[in-house]
Amino acid sequence: MCRIAGIISNRLTPGEINEKVSLMCNALKHGGPDDEGIFFDEKVKLAFGHRRLSIIDLSKNGHQPMADIQQRVWISFNGEIYNYLVLKQELLKLGVKFNSNTDTEVIINAYLQWGTDAFSRINGMFAFALYDKENATTYLVRDTSGIKPLYYNVSQGQLSFASEVRAFKAANIVTEADQNWAVRFLAFGHIPEPYTTLKEVYSLAKGNYLCWHHHKNSFEIVPYQKSKSVLSYITDINEAKEQIRNSLKASVKSQLIADAPIGVFLSGGIDSSLLTLLANEQKEQQLKTISIFFNEKTYDERAYQNLVLDKISGEKFAHLVQQKEFETFLPSIINDMDMPTTDGINSWFISKYAHEDGLKAVLSGVGADELFGGYPSFNRIKYFKYLRKTPEFAAHLANYFKEDKYRKLSFLAHKHYLADYLLLRGLFVPADIAKILGADINQIEQILFNEPQLSGLDNYDGENASWFETNLYMQNQLLRDTDVMSMQHGLEVRVPFLDEDFQQLAASISPEIRFDSKQPKKILIDTFTDILPESVWNRPKMGFTFPFQQWMGLHQEIGNEHLYKSEIAKKSIRKFKKGEMHWAKAFALYQVQLHG
Structure with a gap:
């Protein structure tokens, strides 16, 4: 796990390019404290920067930017490739030779062997820049789940990219704010992709690559992995459970691969408890767990954490967080956010403690709720079939209600999938945002609902809810906040539930058994009842949250x-x-x- 940055520009001098990339890397050093490197190609005026957090092959062989033996291809890579050993064996059989044990070198040789088809062969969480000298092209590539961030700016024939938005500002590449960021933030509670807080700095869409043509100073963005439609659902519940068990175990095993200390975030909920127990079965080293607890009894999950801790061996770290710590660290937390968000404080604290406890990588339970119906939205969405019959004029009248939950019905005035999402999870309604910012309500609505309409999201069923939670809430808030907050502490967070194979399996399970209206994540619980304590799952959902109201x-x-x-x-x-x-x-x- 690292941080990357770079510039391709015919407008700047070599000295200016190197200086700006150095400034970008310096702004990102928290996410790569172990090593730094810059590669410059004078012919095409390109510089790649890299800050390294060493997880696999801790030797100098992992230094980046990295090239192949002939130095035809250069890469600056952030992330982990979980199937790199499988790909390496395939490449070795084709006669490819390696100089290191890194997954980075596997990407380089996979590209040399298969071209851009290599991108779809990679299973992991990643964002990387790859420069092909021979073809005079540079690729920016992001993983299919959008776990790792990658931002870019194109201006006057110049391409700049970085792992965090702050890097563009630090190097004086883009300093002007996007005037609409506050509108989106007040509606969503985060800045939804592809937008950022800076003007014309965008997030590269997951599962896509940006191809920059050096001779033309032009680019296109291409999806490298087509969405796979389900040809036939798994309808046998026993088959579904067997495949879930095998696939999740395989995911956890592959994501435990590390040459640096690795552990698990244990909140006491279903997902983190399950990952802890599975990791404990498969570990090759003593498992470390990191937990947080509170004096406020309503939020304290120590009893459930201890039920799991009693079943495992290894080092167990628990940290008390109180009001005073929250107040002391809040200014740092807000600064570390990179972009405003209403989430991430919990991730900041637990990442801080994991780092202090000597860990460089941890497993997190993000993704299970989205895949198996863990949120209230999975039950609420069915009522949208009836709510969507509300006349537009009646929906506008909802603005006159005093209670927020009724005012949100005003979103029904907009026939748009984002209006449905905001009805489920939005913060402020357009009328209130207009008053807060002193803007015209029509302008606010134009900003929020100017995205092209998407089809297939009006069935208002479990699969629709899963799409909303995965592609909007998890994508824009949970994953981004987890990444930026953990990397502030030089910590890599891995998410086994978002393994590509596991996600495809979940999507292939019949909705009738994948989602249960009475018991959230029932299929997941039933699959692992032999190891998961009943007290952990047979209780109201809390989520990993803090006593923020107080x-x-x-x-x-x-x-x-x-x-x-x-x-x-x-x-x-x-x-x-x-x-x-x-x-x-x-x-x-x-x-x-x-x-x-």
Whole structure:
């Protein structure tokens, strides 16, 4: 796991290119504390930068940017390839020779052997830049689940890219803000892809590569893996359980491969408990677990954590987080976000402690809720079939309600899949956003719903809910926040539930057995009842959350209405202080105020 950056430019001098890439790398050094490297090609005015976090092959052989023996291809790579040993054996049989034990070198030789077809052969989490001297092309490539971020900017024939948005600003490449970021943030609670907080800096779509043609100074973005439609569903529940068991075990095994200390985030919930127990079965070294607990009993999951810890061996780290730690570290957390978000504080803390406990990589349970119906949205979405019959004028009248849950019905005035998502998970409605920002409501609605409409998302069933949660909530918030917060502490987070093969298996299971309206993630639980304690799963879902409603209410700035500009923001904070508004909305207002 690393951080990457680079520039291709005929406008800048070689010295300017190298200086800017160096500045970008310096801004990203938290995510790659072990090594640094820059490659420059004067012929095409290209520089690749790299900051390394050593996980596989800790020797100098893993130094990047890296090239093949003939130095035809150069790469700057961030991530982990879980099937690299399989690909390496295939390449060895074809006569390919290797100089290291890294997965990075496997990507290079896979490309030399198979061209861009190599990208779809890779199973892992990754974002990389690859320069092919012979063909005068550079590729920016991102994994199919979007686990690793990759941002780019094209301006006047110049391509710049980086793992974090802050790098563009640090090198003075793009400093102008996207004027619409606050609109999107107040609606979604994050900045949805492909947008960022900077003007014309975009996120490369998952499962795509950007191909830059050096002779033309032009580019195109190409999907390298076509979506696979399910030809026939698995309808036998016993077959489904057997395949889930085998596939998840294989995923955990492959993601435990590391030459550096690795552990598991254990919250006490179903997903992290299951991964901990499976990792404990397969580990080649003593398993380390990292947990967080609170004095606030409603949020304290130590009892469930201990049920799992009693079943495993290895080092067990537990950390108490209190109001004072939250207040002390909040300024650092907000700075480390890279872009505003209402999530990520939990990831910041547990990543901090994992790093302090000597870990370089951890497994996380992100993805299971999205695949197997772990959220309330999987039950709520069925009512959309009836709500969508609401006349547009009636939906607009919802703005006159006082309670937020009823005001959100105003999203029904927009026949758009993003309006459906915001009805499920949105923060502020367009009318309120307009008042907060002093903007016209028509302008707000244009910003939010100007994306092309997508088909097939109006069945309002479990598969639709899974698509919303996977491609919008998890993609834009959970994965981005997990990555940026963990890398702030030089920590790699791996997500076994998002293994490509496991995701394809989940999608092939009949919705009738994949989703259960009475028991969230029932098929997953039933598959592992032999190892998963009943007390862990037979209880209300908590999620990995903190006592933010209380902590933010006591925060001297977040809960101070006098610090906010608009009257509606002041009113919202008063509602929050009375316990009538969710903390995420108050935190969003606070961040808009900070960045305004």
